[in-house]
Amino acid sequence: MTDTTPPLPEKARAAEGPWATAWRRLKRDRAALAALAVLLVILAACLAAPLYATYVSGTNPFATNLNGTITVDGKSRDVLEASTEGLGLGLTPIGPTWQLGPYMLGADNQGRDVAARLLYGGRNSLFIAGAAAVLCLVVATFVGVVAGFFGGLVDTVLSRILDVLWAFPIFLLAISLSIVLISQPLLIGPFEIRSGSLALPIVIIGVVYIPYVARPIRNHVITLMKSEFVTAAVGLGASPWRILWVDILPNVVTRIIVFVPLMLALNMIIESALSFLSIGVQPPDASWGTIIQDGQGLLYSRPAVALAPGIAIAVTVLALNIFGDGVRDALDPKSTVRIG
Amino acid sequence: MPAEPLLEVSGLTVSFRTEDGLVEAVRGISFAIAPGEIMGLVGESGSGKSQTLLALMGLITSPNAVLSGSVRFRGQELVGLGRRALDRIRGRDMAMIFQDPMTALTPVHTVGAQIVEQIRAHERISPRAARARAVELISAVGIPAPADVAGRYPHQLSGGMRQRAVIAMALSCNPALLIADEPTTALDVTVQAQILELIGRLRDEFGSAVILVTHDLGVVAEIADTVRVMYAGKVVEEGSKRDLFTAPQHPYAWGLFASIPPLEGARPARLSAIPGTPPRLSALPAGCAFRPRCAHAHAACAAMPALTGEGGHRAACVLSPARRAELLAAGEARS
Numbered sequence: 001m002t003d004t005t006p007p008l009p010e011k012a013r014a015a016e017g018p019w020a021t022a023w024r025r026l027k028r029d030r031a032a033l034a035a036l037a038v039l040l041v042i043l044a045a046c047l048a049a050p051l052y053a054t055y056v057s058g059t060n061p062f063a064t065n066l067n068g069t070i071t072v073d074g075k076s077r078d079v080l081e082a083s084t085e086g087l088g089l090g091l092t093p094i095g096p097t098w099q100l101g102p103y104m105l106g107a108d109n110q111g112r113d114v115a116a117r118l119l120y121g122g123r124n125s126l127f128i129a130g131a132a133a134v135l136c137l138v139v140a141t142f143v144g145v146v147a148g149f150f151g152g153l154v155d156t157v158l159s160r161i162l163d164v165l166w167a168f169p170i171f172l173l174a175i176s177l178s179i180v181l182i183s184q185p186l187l188i189g190p191f192e193i194r195s196g197s198l199a200l201p202i203v204i205i206g207v208v209y210i211p212y213v214a215r216p217i218r219n220h221v222i223t224l225m226k227s228e229f230v231t232a233a234v235g236l237g238a239s240p241w242r243i244l245w246v247d248i249l250p251n252v253v254t255r256i257i258v259f260v261p262l263m264l265a266l267n268m269i270i271e272s273a274l275s276f277l278s279i280g281v282q283p284p285d286a287s288w289g290t291i292i293q294d295g296q297g298l299l300y301s302r303p304a305v306a307l308a309p310g311i312a313i314a315v316t317v318l319a320l321n322i323f324g325d326g327v328r329d330a331l332d333p334k335s336t337v338r339i340g
Numbered sequence: 341m342p343a344e345p346l347l348e349v350s351g352l353t354v355s356f357r358t359e360d361g362l363v364e365a366v367r368g369i370s371f372a373i374a375p376g377e378i379m380g381l382v383g384e385s386g387s388g389k390s391q392t393l394l395a396l397m398g399l400i401t402s403p404n405a406v407l408s409g410s411v412r413f414r415g416q417e418l419v420g421l422g423r424r425a426l427d428r429i430r431g432r433d434m435a436m437i438f439q440d441p442m443t444a445l446t447p448v449h450t451v452g453a454q455i456v457e458q459i460r461a462h463e464r465i466s467p468r469a470a471r472a473r474a475v476e477l478i479s480a481v482g483i484p485a486p487a488d489v490a491g492r493y494p495h496q497l498s499g500g501m502r503q504r505a506v507i508a509m510a511l512s513c514n515p516a517l518l519i520a521d522e523p524t525t526a527l528d529v530t531v532q533a534q535i536l537e538l539i540g541r542l543r544d545e546f547g548s549a550v551i552l553v554t555h556d557l558g559v560v561a562e563i564a565d566t567v568r569v570m571y572a573g574k575v576v577e578e579g580s581k582r583d584l585f586t587a588p589q590h591p592y593a594w595g596l597f598a599s600i601p602p603l604e605g606a607r608p609a610r611l612s613a614i615p616g617t618p619p620r621l622s623a624l625p626a627g628c629a630f631r632p633r634c635a636h637a638h639a640a641c642a643a644m645p646a647l648t649g650e651g652g653h654r655a656a657c658v659l660s661p662a663r664r665a666e667l668l669a670a671g672e673a674r675s
Contacts, residue, residue, distance in 0.1 A: 017493055018448055152403070228443040235397050235438075236458050236509065237431025240423070246457055250448040 018254065018331075025330035032326020035319040042316055046122035053116045057102045061120055062284040065111035070094070070102045079103065079111040083301075096304050108294045108305050112284075118308050121286035125313070128201050128280065128287070129267035135206030136263060140213035141256055147214070148221025149244055159218070162211040170208045170270065171277070177204065178279045201280035205270050213259055220255055224248050254331040261324030265317045272313050288313050345372035346549050347396070347434075347517055352409035352419075354391045354400060360622040365391040367573035368409065375516065376543055378550040380564030380581070382557060382596070384618050388573040389553045390439075393519050395419075396551075397436050398426045413517070432462040434517040435510035440526055441503035445494040451478070451505045452490025459512045477508040481538055500531035507535065511542060518542065518550045524559060536563050557600060561585060566652075569593050572619055572629035579653030589655035589664055592630045628656070636667065 026032060045052075053061055068079040080091040093107035105114040147158040177186075178200060186193040193199045224230060224247065233243050275281050275289025283290065288309035295306025354366040366388040373379055381389050394400050396411055398418060411418040413434060418426070430436075438444040446454060455474035459465060465473075471490075478486035481504040494502055503523065510518060520539065524532040540563050542548050554560060560567055560581065567584045569577040569592065577590040588594055595614035601607070616633040625631055627642040634641070640658040647654040649661075657664070 017450070228438055228440060229446045231399055232436070232438050232444040232506070232509075233446075234401075235399055235430055235436040236461070237427045237429070238458075238461055239427050242457070242461060246449070247446050251446070 022254070022330040026326055029326040029329065032323050032330075035322035035326070038315065038319040039323060042122065042312070042319070043126065046119050046126060049116065049119035049123055052119050053113075056100055057104065057113050057116050059102050059113035059116055061113050061116035061286065063112070065107070068111060072097050072099070079107050092301050093298065093305075095302055105308050106302055106304050108291070108302075109297065110294075114291065114295075114305050114308060117286040117291055118288070118312060121281075121288045121291050121309060122312060124198070124281050124285060124287035125268060125271055125275075125289070126316075128198060128205070128271045129264050131198075131202045132205035132209075132267045132271070133260060133263040135202060136209045136213060136267075137256060137259060139206070140210045141217060141252070143210065144214040144217030145221050145244075145248065145252060148218040148225065149240075149248060151222070151225070155218070158214075162214055165208060166211040168208050170204065171273065173208065174201070174204045174274050174279050175277060196280075196282040198280060201271055201274045204274070204279075205267050209263065209266070213256075213263070217252060217255065220252060221248055224251055258324070258328045258332050261320045261327055265320035265324065268313060268317050268320070272309075344374075346375045346377075346414065347373045347551075348410075348412040349396070350410050350412075352392065352395060352411060353407070354388070354395050355406045356402065357404040357406065358622065362406070363622045364624075365573055365621055366395065369570070369573075369575050370409075371568060371575065371578065373517070373549050373551065375549055376547045378539070378543055378552060378563055378565045380560035380567045381551060381553045381570060382555060382560055382567065383570035384555060386618050386621070387570040389570055390521055392570070393436065393521050393551065393553055396519060397430060397434065399436075428462075431458060431515075432513045433515055434519065435513070435515040437503075437507055437510045437518065437520040437523045439522040441499055441506050442526070444506050445502060447494055450491055450493055451497065451502075455490070455505070455509050455512055458509050462513050473512070474508075477512055478505065481505070481508045481511070482534055483508075500527050500534075503527055503531070503535060504538070507538060514546045514548070516548055518548050519553075520550060521553045522555070523552070525554070525556070532559070533562075539563060557596060569596070572624060573621065574629065574656065575647065576630065576657070577655040578647065579649070579655075583651075583653040587653075587665075587668060589649065589653070589661075590630075590657050591634045591636050591659070593655075594668070595633075628658070 053059065059065070065079050069076050070079060071077075077094060079094050081094060083090045083092045093109060093111060094103055096106045097103050103113055103115070105118065108114055108117070143158050143162070147155040178196075181194060181200065188203075191199065193203060230243060230247050233247055238246070271280065271287065272289035272292065275287040276293050278290075278293070281287040281290050291309040292306045295302070295304075295309075298305050349372070350370040351368045352366055352370070353364060353368050355362050355364040357363075369388075369392060371379075381392070383389050391400070395407060396418070398421065400407060407419055409419065413429065416429075418429070421429075445451065449457070452471065452474050455477060456467065456470040459470045459473055460467070463470075475486045475490050478489055483489050483501055483504055489497065489501065489505070494505070497505065503526065507523070518539070523539070524535050527535065536559060539550055539552070543550060552559070552564060564581050567577075567579065567581050568575050569584070569590065571592050577584065577588065577593050579589075584593065585597075588597055592614070595612075598612045599614065601611055614633055619625060619629055619632065627644050628634070628637070631637045631641040636659060638658075645656050645658045647656045649655055655664075659667070
């Protein structure tokens with residue numbers, strides 16, 4: 001018994017930092033894990049869209065197919081059948097076959113395979129939502145941290161710019177820009193934004209939501225700047241940059257991560273709405289919003305065309321929100337981050 | 341006392357622009373500290389102790405603060421010095437220990453990493469060597485299993501351990517002047533004793549001077565060499581610990597001592613307290629700020645008395661030394 005310094009108990013937890021703690025909490029959150037699994041399945045399915053079109057459905061989701069026929073249950077059927085409803089005028093696209101193969105979810109007005117379009121459309125929807133979220137978070141983090149860190153005049157100017165952005169009604173801005181850009185593409189440095197390009201919804205969504213993220217980050221940075229550990233760091237001779245990198249940013253990062261799933265969910269909805277208004281994804285390309293638009297005329301005869309992307313959006317957004325709540329509870333239990 | 345003071349403060353005033361006009365938190369205080377001296381700074385909450393310390397460190401950053409007077413550290417004027425020049429002095433030559441160990445450490449880095457960061461901010465030294473130094477420091481402040489603790493995050497340590505980690509950080513460059521803002525207030529008594537012992541050892545081993553802010557006279561009695569009593573932003577009494585504890589001169593100091601429960605004899609039915617509350621800094625009475633609460637106030641108190649006294653023991657009170665001795669003998673300063 002000569003050793004007077006007994007080893008500390010709980011050695012296994014000794015190295016557990018904030019990240020490990022958050023991961024441990026997240027692992028216990030079954031709802032969040034289930035939501036994550038759903039999201040991964042949706043993502044994988046959308047990424048596998050070309051495989052589906054080639055090997056499963058064997059249809060070209062971007063070409064009209066007005067005179068095609070397929071074989072269902074041994075019988076040959078037209079993709080666009082003569083209407084049996086009402087006066088029997090016009091054509092009705094084939095309904096869901098509910099079998100793996102061509103036209104599993106039926107066809108739209110142009111005779112295109114809705115299931116294949118759904119997967120391709122998911123790619124565009126997810127891409128636009130993701131890119132807008134990245135754009136928004138990068139700019140918002142930069143603005144929020146700079147405003148909070150430097151304070152004073154810098155803060156005032158940046159905050160007023162955020163106020164201006166806040167004032168933009170997103171749909172009116174999108175509609176007017178998309179019309180204006182038809183005649184004159186917008187040039188931002190080396191980037192050219194044309195009326196029908198994907199960059200339009202990305203930039204609009206990304207920019208308009210900057211204040212929603214930048215403000216809480218700015219407030220958080222201001223709180224951190226007034227915290228005792230920052231004063232202590234200054235008192236120990238840490239330079240401003242050192243304080244920014246060592247004391248401020250690592251504390252802000254968790255809050256930024258909490259925003260990611262919530263931003264994605266919000267962006268999904270806005271993107272669908274913009275696509276529905278024909279802003280962004282242009283035919284024959286698809287996104288979930290454009291497929292809903294395709295399906296609105298078929299709502300009575302072939303509701304699956306509009307319902308399928310609608311359900312896809314609902315499930316994705318729900319999963320993102322559940323996962324986002326889980327991430328927030330794991331990383332930043334005390335915060336009450338909400339967007340929108 | 342050696343001729344060359346380490347820190348010389350003269351006429352230091354800290355005021356804040358508020359809606360009620362300019363409010364002075366520190367009203368022209370002056371003192372000097374010799375190398376190796378431990379000075380206790382006592383006073384009630386709101387007497388300007390913490391603002392004095394922050395001003396010494398150049399940590400008052402509020403845009404509404406107005407600083408005047410002079411703070412000379414090793415002959416160099418600190419008031420008005422730029423951030424870069426201050427950063428070279430802070431942490432290396434003078435370091436500060438904050439009151440609340442729960443909030444003085446960044447929650448996202450391990451304790452070891454924070455000490456390493458602090459060392460490398462001031463010295464060109466390899467991460468490995470800095471790491472070894474950090475572990476050494478943690479061990480020096482009396483934490484068992486230092487290597488293990490270095491790898492832990494602040495929230496995994498107890499308050500006492502954290503406070504010691506904060507002290508280790510402050511000691512990392514063997515500062516000539518250590519400024520401690522109530523370093524033991526948040527801790528329990530046994531840990532308190534260890535921390536005080538540690539601060540005493542720092543002085544003995546490295547010859548560091550220490551400014552110890554506290555409202556606990558017991559802490560002062562334990563380790564301070566000299567004591568200054570602050571009231572409403574001014575030093576009202578200063579002297580050696582012995583002078584102050586055996587013959588306090590200012591009625592406010594009497595009140596302070598009287599409010600300590602006696603160790604021996606009959607327990608008083610009620611602990612004596614200084615009547616009233618500290619004055620609002622925005623509405624200070626003219627003259628002696630303690631006047632409204634003082635049992636011995638009279639007309640002459642309407643003018644602020646200067647610090648007077650002999651042999652380094654000085655008090656700012658209009659009572660004549662003979663009258664004070666009389667009152668003291670009559671049982672003032674005793675509960």
